[in-house]
Amino acid sequence: MIVQRSFQPAESNQTSGTLYLVATPIGNLEDMTFRAVRILKEVDLIAAEDTRQTRKLLAHFEISARLVSYHEHNKEASGPELIRLLEAGQSIALVSDAGMPAISDPGADLAAAAAERGLSVVPVPGANAALSALIVSGLPTERFLFAGFPPRDRKPLLAWLGRLQRHEETIICYESPHRIAKTLPVILEQWGDRRIAMVRELTKRHEEIARGTISECIAWLEEHPPIGEYCLVIAGMGGEELAATKLEDASWWTSLSVEEHVAHYEAENGDRKDAIRRAAVDRGLQKRDVYNEVMKK
Missing domain, CATH: 3.40.1010.10 (Tetrapyrrole methylase, N-terminal domain)
Structure with a gap:
């Protein structure tokens, strides 16, 4: 140390x-x-x-x-x-x-x-641009995640958005005026129409904070061409969206047999005993019942 x-x-x-x-x-x-x-x-x-x-x-x-x-x-x-x-x-x-x-x-x-x-x-x-944008965004400031610049290409951008999508914290990122009109529609497509603050030219004469939804900001940019570097402050996942996601996560295995369920977990870490335990927890069964079901195959 x-x-x-x-x-x-x-x-x-x-x-x-x-x-x-x-x-x-x-x-x-x-x-x-x-x-x-x-x-x-x-x-x-x-x-x-x-x-x-x-x-x-x-x-x-x-x-x-x-x-x-x-x-x-x-x-x-x-x-x-x-x-x-x-x-x-x-x-x-x-x-x-x-x-x-x-x-x-x-x-x-x-x-x-x-x-x-x-x-x-x-x-x-x-x-600091990120914190300055956060405190004027009108979005929650108790917890936030700074994500830097989004990737330029679509495939890595989708992966980046996938990693951030389920965060409940307010998300902050930077974007250039040349990319923002392309990035926002992809965020809308992946995350839905969340609340957002689109902040540009912080502390300068033309400082501007556009607060609304992602779709409203896209429409605004169509009428007002992007100028200056942008800081995007986006609401985290919450409410019905979060509840629906958790429900979806909880039931991903419903179409699988017990054996397939165990095999899924075993493929993750190679530990059959742990896979049986996790499958039993998911299904609300006793571990020995899952063990017997798998071993008789």
């Missing part, structure tokens, strides 16, 4: 540097925190997903720290070098184009590599 104490006293013997995960504005520059500005001024270097974008931010806040590139296409080469610099005692701030780094971006790999080596990884929190 590795225990990190992020704010060690000055007399501590730490010789390695610290990796700061610094949040940047998702649109409105006024969302930059005082602490984020201070950290970016104090570190030895800043690792950015898009150096051109980050230079604009640094210029606005008069930050002159050294800037290096770290993104999906160079992380295999840049990552080990950044770790080496951290181990040599340099402090590094990791930033993404917007919002919290290491969420749906390659910064997660660098943060994990640093943590595995016992290096200090410190969050400098700030703006």
